[in-house]
Amino acid sequence: MNSIIHYTHCPACGSSGIHFVLAAKDYTVSDKVFPIWQCADCSLRFTQDAPATDAIGQYYKSEDYISHTNTSAGVINRLYQAVRKKTLKQKRKLVCKITGKKTGRLLDVGSGTGSFVKEMKTFGWHVVGVEPDDDARKIASEHFNCKLKKIDELFTLSPHSFDAITLWQVLEHVHDLHVYLVQLKTLLREDGRLIIAVPNYTSFDASAYGQYWAAYDVPRHLYHFSPLSMKLLIEKMGMRVVEAKPMWFDSFYVSLLSSRYQNKKPNWIGAMWIAARSNLKAVNNKEKCSSVIYIISPNES
DSSP states (O other): OOOEEOOSSOTTTOOSOEEEEEEEEOTTTTOOEEEEEEETTTOOEEETTEEOTTTGGGGGOOTTOHHHHOOOOSHHHHHHHHHHHHHHHHHHHHHHHHHTOSSOEEEEESOTTSHHHHHHHHTTOEEEEEOSOHHHHHHHHHHHOOOOBOGGGGGGSOTTOEEEEEEESOGGGOSSHHHHHHHHHHHEEEEEEEEEEEEOTTSHHHHHHGGGOGGGOTTTOOEEOOHHHHHHHHHHTTOEEEEEEEOTTHHHHHHHHHHHHHHSSOOHHHHHHHHHHHHHHHSSOGGGSSEEEEEEESSOO
């Protein structure tokens, strides 16, 4: 029988003050419904009774799961591919800006099919990419000529050897949350930066779609972060959030998927309106964006 994880305490802060919030459906693979709970202390939401590490793999096996298949099937995925060319450039420029380096050593965790690894290598960075999925690593090798490491090799890398470590929509997938964050801190140089991008359930599009919000993506997304829960988690790990930056395109992609889940097909006008409103509400407060990039120092001060 496949094992599941049932939390009696918050997986981020350890509080016993946890409660049920909503139930969300897996629209990508299984059609199963999973409960989402919330911590009253740090505000983290998490997928309750999610598959353990020995059972989660089957929930990634879908041609619709773009980060592992690189698919262009369907209008939404084709739009995603087109926008990704622009966002890869933006991510590269962000890494260079916050590190103050044109080239350096980068670790990309959860590299998927290797598009970001390829982007950074093309512009002279020495990049180590790690990815747990065998099929995604195969695509990375065949399509981008990127040899990605298995995820276990993350713990064999030399301490204090990277100028930047990136996790693009990855931390929400990691079972051993604290273990991985401790290791990432160890791998960063003293003046290095950890860059973590995650969906934000406090955004307007999340509230508009509720249980249909595509970025809940149960059970693959084990955690659902708010800005507060991210800051408290990072502080608990002895690090510090230096800055939060918006990911403006995410609200449109997520809203289109959410509208498809809600209406059985995309509601293009409605989704664009909700995405635009979500971004407008985040103009003066970047922590209200659909997805947020956290720039993190490995030092507390």
